[in-house]
Amino acid sequence: MLFLAMWTGDIMFANAYELIVFILNFIGIYEPINNIFKTLGIEYILRIIIVFAEIAVLLVFALLTIMFLTWMERKVVAMVQARYGPMVTGPRGLLQPVMDGVKLIGKEDIIPAKADRWVFTLAPFLVFIPALLIFIPLPFGESLIISDLKVGLLYLIAISALSPIAILLAGWSSNNKYSLMGAMRAVAQDISYTIPLALSAIAIVLFTGSLSTVDIVTAQNGTWFGFIPKWFIFLQPLGFILFLIASIAEMGRIPFDFQESEQELVAGFFTEYSGIKFAMFFLAEYAHLFSVSAIVVTLFLGGWSFPYLSLLPAAVVPLISLGVFLVKTYAVIFFAMWLRHTVPRVRIDQLLNLGWKIMIPLALLNLLVTGFLLTIGVFQ
Amino acid sequence: MTWITRNWTMSGIIKGLIVTMKHMLRVGNRPTVTIQYPYQKMKVSPRFRGLHAVDENACIGCGICEVNCPNGTIQIVKYKTRWYPQVNIGMCLFCGLCVDVCPMNAMKMTGNYELADYSRESLVYGPDRLLFNKEVKQ
Amino acid sequence: MKTDELLINMGPVHPSTHGVLRFKLTMDGEIIRNCEIVMGYLHRGTEKLGEMKTYMQFVPYTDRLDYMSAFANNYAYVKAVEELAGIEVPLRAEYIRVLTLELNRIVNHLVMIGSLLLDLGASTMIMYGFRERENALALFDMLCGARMTFNYIKPGGVREDMPEGFIPKLNEFINDMDKRIDDYEQLVSGNEIFMGRMKGIGVMSAQDAINYGMTGPSLRGHGVNYDIRKLEPYSVYPDLDFKVCVRNECDSFARYMVRIDEMRESLHILRQVVDAMPPAKPASQAKYGIAPMTGAPTAVSTYFPRIFTPPPGEVYSRIEAPKGELGFYIVSDGTIKPYRIKIRSPSFCNLTAIPKMVEGLMIPDLIAAFGTIDVVLGDVDR
Numbered sequence: 080m081l082f083l084a085m086w087t088g089d090i091m092f093a094n095a096y097e098l099i100v101f102i103l104n105f106i107g108i109y110e111p112i113n114n115i116f117k118t119l120g121i122e123y124i125l126r127i128i129i130v131f132a133e134i135a136v137l138l139v140f141a142l143l144t145i146m147f148l149t150w151m152e153r154k155v156v157a158m159v160q161a162r163y164g165p166m167v168t169g170p171r172g173l174l175q176p177v178m179d180g181v182k183l184i185g186k187e188d189i190i191p192a193k194a195d196r197w198v199f200t201l202a203p204f205l206v207f208i209p210a211l212l213i214f215i216p217l218p219f220g221e222s223l224i225i226s227d228l229k230v231g232l233l234y235l236i237a238i239s240a241l242s243p244i245a246i247l248l249a250g251w252s253s254n255n256k257y258s259l260m261g262a263m264r265a266v267a268q269d270i271s272y273t274i275p276l277a278l279s280a281i282a283i284v285l286f287t288g289s290l291s292t293v294d295i296v297t298a299q300n301g302t303w304f305g306f307i308p309k310w311f312i313f314l315q316p317l318g319f320i321l322f323l324i325a326s327i328a329e330m331g332r333i334p335f336d337f338q339e340s341e342q343e344l345v346a347g348f349f350t351e352y353s354g355i356k357f358a359m360f361f362l363a364e365y366a367h368l369f370s371v372s373a374i375v376v377t378l379f380l381g382g383w384s385f386p387y388l389s390l391l392p393a394a395v396v397p398l399i400s401l402g403v404f405l406v407k408t409y410a411v412i413f414f415a416m417w418l419r420h421t422v423p424r425v426r427i428d429q430l431l432n433l434g435w436k437i438m439i440p441l442a443l444l445n446l447l448v449t450g451f452l453l454t455i456g457v458f459q
Numbered sequence: 460m461t462w463i464t465r466n467w468t469m470s471g472i473i474k475g476l477i478v479t480m481k482h483m484l485r486v487g488n489r490p491t492v493t494i495q496y497p498y499q500k501m502k503v504s505p506r507f508r509g510l511h512a513v514d515e516n517a518c519i520g521c522g523i524c525e526v527n528c529p530n531g532t533i534q535i536v537k538y539k540t541r542w543y544p545q546v547n548i549g550m551c552l553f554c555g556l557c558v559d560v561c562p563m564n565a566m567k568m569t570g571n572y573e574l575a576d577y578s579r580e581s582l583v584y585g586p587d588r589l590l591f592n593k594e595v596k597q
Numbered sequence: 598m599k600t601d602e603l604l605i606n607m608g609p610v611h612p613s614t615h616g617v618l619r620f621k622l623t624m625d626g627e628i629i630r631n632c633e634i635v636m637g638y639l640h641r642g643t644e645k646l647g648e649m650k651t652y653m654q655f656v657p658y659t660d661r662l663d664y665m666s667a668f669a670n671n672y673a674y675v676k677a678v679e680e681l682a683g684i685e686v687p688l689r690a691e692y693i694r695v696l697t698l699e700l701n702r703i704v705n706h707l708v709m710i711g712s713l714l715l716d717l718g719a720s721t722m723i724m725y726g727f728r729e730r731e732n733a734l735a736l737f738d739m740l741c742g743a744r745m746t747f748n749y750i751k752p753g754g755v756r757e758d759m760p761e762g763f764i765p766k767l768n769e770f771i772n773d774m775d776k777r778i779d780d781y782e783q784l785v786s787g788n789e790i791f792m793g794r795m796k797g798i799g800v801m802s803a804q805d806a807i808n809y810g811m812t813g814p815s816l817r818g819h820g821v822n823y824d825i826r827k828l829e830p831y832s833v834y835p836d837l838d839f840k841v842c843v844r845n846e847c848d849s850f851a852r853y854m855v856r857i858d859e860m861r862e863s864l865h866i867l868r869q870v871v872d873a874m875p876p877a878k879p880a881s882q883a884k885y886g887i888a889p890m891t892g893a894p895t896a897v898s899t900y901f902p903r904i905f906t907p908p909p910g911e912v913y914s915r916i917e918a919p920k921g922e923l924g925f926y927i928v929s930d931g932t933i934k935p936y937r938i939k940i941r942s943p944s945f946c947n948l949t950a951i952p953k954m955v956e957g958l959m960i961p962d963l964i965a966a967f968g969t970i971d972v973v974l975g976d977v978d979r
Contacts, residue, residue, distance in 0.1 A: 161485075342964055343613070343961050421475045421476050421719065421721060422472055423717035423788065424719075426959065474783045475788050479784070492731065507743075527651075527653070528654075529658065554657035554660075555743075556653065
């Protein structure tokens with residue numbers, strides 16, 4: 080009966096937990112297990128187990144994605160530069176990230192003699208954990224969300240604002256001038272670009288009236304005139320461009336990769352890191368790449384929604400929507416990689432000028448115009 | 460003031476993106492040019508200056524190559540009752556002067572460029588490894 | 598609040614100092630207050646080595662000065678020796694020399710533009726530059742059997758005549774290059790970020806540039822029409838039609854654009870050289886003998902004396918190398934070895950202008966200005 084209801088598309092779950100419970104129910108093993116725990120009086124244990132399973136799935140997904148992204152980056156740059164890229168390990172070099180990981184783990188973990196040991200060791204974890212935390216309110220597909228926070232967007236912006244602290248810790252504790260300069264640059268950049276990022280995201284919130292990422296995605300369901308998808312990119316073109324530039328800066332990639340700026344500051348804030356700690360910075364960078372692209376897709380490109388997706392049987396919608404979401408995200412990632420290998424890096428003062436003198440006024444103007452048009456009821 | 464005010468349309472960046480996309484799609488004579496070295500090898504020209512080779516019958520062991528070598532790479536050593544050059548590849552510039560000055564045209568350079576080895580001693584190529592016999596080959 | 602100036606040692610091991618160069622930077626935050634160049638990490642005593650070797654033996658060592666344009670070094674030294682001894686060179690040999698020199702200029706500028714863009718963070722251009730350079734190196738390999746250290750231009754001519762099928766391949770390269778340079782221009786020259794990084798950066802007045810002894814494309818970016826190919830014509834350059842590329846903006850962008858223009862101009866020269874190439878003929882006998890232009894693999898010993906003793910005297914001869922004025926000063930005492938060799942290398946003189954250029958700029962600007970000066974550390978330290 081439930082299955083029939085789902086097939087006709089009446090049921091949509093608030094998050095992945097409920098989806099798992101539903102599937103367990105559907106197979107028919109949820110009740111017996113739950114009864115066992117109930118008789119023992121510890122039914123919260125079952126909830127914890129399910130949540131842990133979700134986290135495990137997410138972690139594996141994140142790590143696989145990161146590994147794939149490192150491979151993809153190398154392949155994209157190789158294609159741009161008329162090369163092959165990694166070809167030896169695995170088919171088309173697909174296992175290269177594994178070999179890289181093995182190599183990095185096997186390397187000596189050097190802590191400079193004059194470094195602040197504890198902070199130096201702590202910094203990679205502080206960079207890596209927020210990069211994973213960002214995945215929590217991301218709607219990967221219909222019902223495929225770890226937790227639909229009421230303040231999801233705020234959470235995303237807050238968590239991504241954590242990384243400059245960790246970068247500053249890393250740069251300071253290394254006791255290296257290049258590291259310190261890289262960290263200072265990263266902090267200046269992150270602070271000045273979080274503002275236009277948040278301001279152009281708020282313009283979206285004016286439309287949806289909710290900070291929840293699921294609400295933002297569902298608001299983009301449907302079409303205008305039957306063929307233009309109701310994505311916010313068409314309502315907010317200026318906001319989209321601002322958000323895209325700010326999020327590329329947030330990812331820390333060329334043309335805005337000041338935290339590293341390899342040719343100027345050797346490797347920026349992780350100059351002194353080696354081995355597994357370096358790997359954690361590296362993983363965090365790619366986790367950021369994925370999550371920030373996912374946020375761009377969620378806010379402006381309709382998330383997992385796609386025109387006429389609702390016509391499909393409801394049972395396959397979670398999977399199809401996951402596919403739609405990944406395709407869109409990888410398109411944004413591809414754009415970021417393509418841009419990275421085309422343009423040079425801007426200078427730090429040019430970057431700050433751009434952020435404070437152009438992007439923030441434009442974002443405020445965008446917000447003003449959007450609010451004005453909404454108030455007089457143009458978009459009703 | 461900043462780079463973005465130079466051209467609001469960013470047409471230069473878009474042009475650049477088009478060029479890189481053309482390369483990515485390999486449009487219009489922009490092929491992959493990598494040669495995957497250990498599996499594929501580049502063709503070197505017939506004039507390539509690689510490892511030396513000495514004609515066993517032509518060489519008279521006069522030592523002009525030894526004198527003319529800028530680095531003192533070549534030494535004339537005794538081998539099978541006759542005198543032949545011995546080349547220390549580790550010091551060689553591969554300039555080809557020894558080939559140029561040889562009065563008997565006995566010395567030549569082959570296309571062999573994979574000369575890395577595990578010890579300095581094995582880089583010294585004695586006559587046993589340099590000599591070739593023209594009459595047998597042709 | 599008390600603030601301190603920061604002393605940064607940039608190099609000798611740093612991604613964008615093109616080798617082992619060291620900048621001692623006194624920084625006020627991100628602003629460079631003082632820049633001191635420390636060089637000599639690659640000093641190999643080439644000038645002294647030249648006094649230990651015979652005239653022929655020193656030619657391979659000149660390859661190692663500016664390894665990006667080894668033909669120019671070869672030729673500059675050989676030209677000095679020829680002037681010292683009064684050697685006549687057959688016309689075909691001169692044409693082949695000019696061909697190699699101009700091809701080498703293109704290669705050098707490709708590497709320069711590529712590494713400049715790499716220093717700015719755009720990693721693609723260097724790959725495109727090296728792709729075309731690879732084609733040129735294949736031509737060099739065909740011509741003289743080596744890809745970077747040629748030892749091809751010799752007193753009295755060149756080592757060997759052009760091989761069969763060289764000219765068709767060269768024509769292919771020239772026609773290919775035209776489209777490639779258009780690609781570079783589209784990818785790089787119009788890029789707003791690139792212009793923002795280059796325009797108005799590393800500005801130096803023409804007078805200052807002359808006072809610092811800058812030469813070559815770096816000087817021509819300052820609006821000074823100074824090209825030894827025109828001022829003191831050598832080889833067959835008087836017969837060729839080419840113009841000197843000059844830009845007036847005095848900044849990094851002008852210095853970059855001069856390189857692009859020069860590549861096009863070099864292609865123009867190459868086309869003329871291919872058209873005007875005299876046919877091969879057997880060796881004629883001049884004072885010291887002449888390089889065999891028959892294409893037969895004859896050893897040099899058949900035309901060049903084993904014991905070469907130029908008359909006592911001194912000579913300074915200079916050419917327009919891709920990086921600037923490259924001069925060799927040779928004193929001969931009539932023996933088989935030169936008494937003294939002094940090399941006036943373009944990279945060294947151009948490099949000394951950097952501190953003046955970057956005062957009050959930032960590290961990224963230092964790198965941009967340094968990239969447009971186009972130095973090779975082998976040439977700086979000799």
